[in-house]
Amino acid sequence: MIVPIQTFTFAENDPLVLESGLTLSPVNLAYETWGELNADKNNAILICHALTGSAHAAGYHSEDDKTPGWWDDCIGPGKAFDTDKFFVICSNVIGGCYGSSGPTEINPETGKAYGLNFPVITIGDMVRAQVKLIDHLGIDKLVCVAGGSMGGMQVLEWAAHHAERIHAAIPIATTSQHSPMEIAFGEVGRQAIYADPAWNKGDYHESGTGPDAGLAVARMVGHITYLSEESMHQKFGRRLHNLEKYGYEFETEFEVESYLRYNGSKFTQRFDANSYLYITKAMDYFDLTQPSGTLAASFAQSTGLRYLVVSFTSDWLYPSYHSKELVRALTAVGADVTYLDIESQWGHDAFLLEVETMTGLLQSFLGRLEKEILAGTK
């Protein structure tokens, strides 16, 4: 399944007004699609990606491409998001570094990379850009919006503020309000980047070297939070890496150190440090209890939607209680909610790993939507 990256550009003349009050013009959105949009244009599903993801949710970019998209396990013919039935769309968030407008993009006013001159964005801004893409594709109403982690925040933003454009919402391993601990981990990642002199207050795009060391540390912190204690015991234990006994030195000794160093370093080859700052900041701002003070008020206009809420028992970054609070608020406003707290040892990463359970759950939920929405359509 070879899939091309497409780009949609808007707000060339009419700038996108962001939640901060600042504007962005033009706005580029990189996106990919799988399956066919039907004649009634009512079989589309939008997938939202997590912090370091991209529009490349499934398939391959070329014949030589060895790594499929990040949710390839769940998107494709006969898979959970069945591309024989649905037209699946995924776009890179604004602020990102995979083709959508973000700090690595050339600022038309200066002819140089935006860097920190890119405006600070929010989850709400990301979603309003996605709404423009859906308009552009001629889709009035999506079957559903689905995503895990930060993808789930976008799903909840769609439900709370664009309910008339979706039939259903599938927020997975997420929260409707970033907690102080989540903010703290975000801030530590940002501080690791700021601490790297090569960051140079965000102005490094022309220097040829970026704050790789700082970005790698940020990624290592992230990786710890994506795993569970149990999965770490299983994956690494106290096993040594290519050693028979302790080396009594500051090189890599334990398997878990090797894993962190490898993934930290690998990440710097594919991600931009400024994008990491912008996107973590957007997550930290995310709070659907505002402006009213209650979650239920934010979903007052969204009671007609169907919700599938999923959490994982060993996820301590977005623990189940976040999803349970959401489910309580949705139930309080009379929404149609299916909730499952999936027993898993894989921590936050479970939303990408528990494929079999997720597939069963998604197919059952989407099957019901398919009957209701697609019956008799062309």
Next chain:
Amino acid sequence: MIVPIQTFTFAENDPLVLESGLTLSPVNLAYETWGELNADKNNAILICHALTGSAHAAGYHSEDDKTPGWWDDCIGPGKAFDTDKFFVICSNVIGGCYGSSGPTEINPETGKAYGLNFPVITIGDMVRAQVKLIDHLGIDKLVCVAGGSMGGMQVLEWAAHHAERIHAAIPIATTSQHSPMEIAFGEVGRQAIYADPAWNKGDYHESGTGPDAGLAVARMVGHITYLSEESMHQKFGRRLHNLEKYGYEFETEFEVESYLRYNGSKFTQRFDANSYLYITKAMDYFDLTQPSGTLAASFAQSTGLRYLVVSFTSDWLYPSYHSKELVRALTAVGADVTYLDIESQWGHDAFLLEVETMTGLLQSFLGRLEKEILAGTK
């Protein structure tokens, strides 16, 4: 209570052989004491400090000193470790930066600070240096050894390998084996230091500036692990710091960010980055299941001791299950174990904060030891 820092020097001629096989000569130990050693020298208690602590566990260094020692709440006349009855000792660990031999100390062979030429040390090495101090003070057998976090690891090391020198062991909020997640957090802190160019492979003592930015990030990561989600909600929530609304910039916005930045920065004024590397490494090596493969085997010679094991329900850095495994192993070898999993919302920091509960528990346990050991002595 003004308390002086004392220094004990040994191994001038007969080097201390470390677990790595390397040697250290001479070895300096900075220590402080509270209360009076009785004539029979059988009323002494050794307190072991945590990662960033020092020998200064209680009292003040001068009349002008505004900050008491780190466990002042629990050490003093009428307090949990009652200095009217007991002679309390605390020494700075080797590898540290508060007067004991460590990387900031001048290497007699070069006349310059050791830096990374200081040998890698273990919890076992720290404790064998403490045994020399106890010898020096003429104490045959301690009433008990007590400590939280890394202090608790030293306590367990005493129990497993120097049982004949103590009556009782009080390991608090600790583990007998550093877990992969604990190693991972240690490694991320080290990586933050390595990533700072001012670290200069440990050779910065003469440059006038150290890797403060990296050390601050390491400390911030640490601080997150010392708190619980609940305590973060209570201490910070999503409250903004000196702001009415989001600033949409990369300055400090949330209270929790302000807390982390402040504590990260403050820490660099009092701690050495290389010491942070050495001490976290020692913790990562700690594993009392070795060399036999079982915890019970390591405590086979320690069945005559009395143990008070304490954990805290919201401590996710050294979760209660670590203590429960220890209690199971000790019980299996027939040791006399009192165990309490204290209901607390304060996370790992609870061992310093739950003063009232801890005081009751410690006084009851020490009262029993006092009757048994001190009755009829002088």
